[in-house]
Amino acid sequence: MNTEIIRNRKSVRTYKEQAIPEKILDQVRDYLEQDTGLFEVSIAFSILNARETGVSSPVILGADTYVAGKYKKQKNAELSFGYAFEKFILYATSLGLGTVWLAATIDRKAFEKAVHLKDDEVMPAVTPLGYAAEKRSIRENMMRKGMKSDSRRPFEELFFYENFQNPLRESDAGIWQLPLEMVRLAPSATNKQPWRVVAEKDQVHFYERKTKGYAKEATGDIQKVDLGIALCHFEIAAEESGLKGKFIQSDSGITAAEDTEYIATYRLER
Ligand SMILES: Cc1cc2nc3c(=O)[nH]c(=O)nc-3n(C[C@H](O)[C@H](O)[C@H](O)COP(=O)(O)O)c2cc1C
Numbered sequence: 568m569n570t571e572i573i574r575n576r577k578s579v580r581t582y583k584e585q586a587i588p589e590k591i592l593d594q595v596r597d598y599l600e601q602d603t604g605l606f607e608v609s610i611a612f613s614i615l616n617a618r619e620t621g622v623s624s625p626v627i628l629g630a631d632t633y634v635a636g637k638y639k640k641q642k643n644a645e646l647s648f649g650y651a652f653e654k655f656i657l658y659a660t661s662l663g664l665g666t667v668w669l670a671a672t673i674d675r676k677a678f679e680k681a682v683h684l685k686d687d688e689v690m691p692a693v694t695p696l697g698y699a700a701e702k703r704s705i706r707e708n709m710m711r712k713g714m715k716s717d718s719r720r721p722f723e724e725l726f727f728y729e730n731f732q733n734p735l736r737e738s739d740a741g742i743w744q745l746p747l748e749m750v751r752l753a754p755s756a757t758n759k760q761p762w763r764v765v766a767e768k769d770q771v772h773f774y775e776r777k778t779k780g781y782a783k784e785a786t787g788d789i790q791k792v793d794l795g796i797a798l799c800h801f802e803i804a805a806e807e808s809g810l811k812g813k814f815i816q817s818d819s820g821i822t823a824a825e826d827t828e829y830i831a832t833y834r835l836e837r
Pocket of ligand 1 (some may be wrong): 669
């Protein structure tokens with residue numbers, strides 16, 4: 568996985584009526600078996616044939632195959648899900664396949680039945696899998712416009728140095744520039760970009776800035792899933808930059824606004 572794939576990924580909701588070759592599906596299957604999450608929370612994946620299982624999404628045209636993931640309710644589960652599912656999304660992108668995170672606009676009942684969801688489990692999101700059509704549907708174009716899917720908040724609105732009073736300019740970000748730029752390019756639910764970061768010399772703290780009225784029962788805290796995606800992108804870029812570090816959870820006590828929750832820290836190993 569590399570930052571070029573992160574830059575190339577875009578949501579795909581309009582697909583060609585073209586089957587995925589069995590060989591590619593085998594690669595997908597093998598990948599999903601070894602895809603691991605974060606903080607020891609394991610994620611289980613299913614590949615679903617839409618014709619056989621009856622799963623569908625009102626915003627998707629032309630796709631027959633879906634991948635769904637689920638976890639057992641526990642601490643850090645949303646974070647781990649976001650991290651592992653995005654790793655898969657990027658892997659699929661590297662195989663030339665189109666994907667889109669879907670949490671809200673799906674026939675949730677049908678998907679939950681198809682993955683045999685138990686009472687103590689949550690299936691936050693799914694993705695179709697297939698080849699992108701040459702042209703997006705009118706509906707997809709309208710959705711992208713409505714959510715401003717082609718733009719992201721400026722670097723210094725998302726990222727800070729040492730405290731939240733001190734915006735970090737991209738040109739001052741040093742070793743963190745590439746990893747943070749990859750966070751900025753991440754997909755997020757309705758493109759809300761809830762990731763906030765306070766960088767220091769040898770560590771980077773991640774926070775979730777919660778959008779009001781967003782938490783939903785069926786999907787857990789979907790913006791924590793967004794944060795898991797951010798950690799995935801950050802780690803890929805950090806590795807590519809030759810940095811050695813790992814994620815830990817230890818709240819540094821930096822003063823944050825009430826709607827902003829500490830999530831995790833990337834700490835350089837010396
Ligand atoms: C956790 C999550 C949930 C999402 N849920 C939906 C959804 O229910 N329906 C949909 O059409 N897009 C969904 N999206 C896709 C976002 O709208 C999309 O990523 C964002 O607008 C940015 O566009 P891009 O992915 O092309 O960069 C979701 C994305 C994430 C990360």
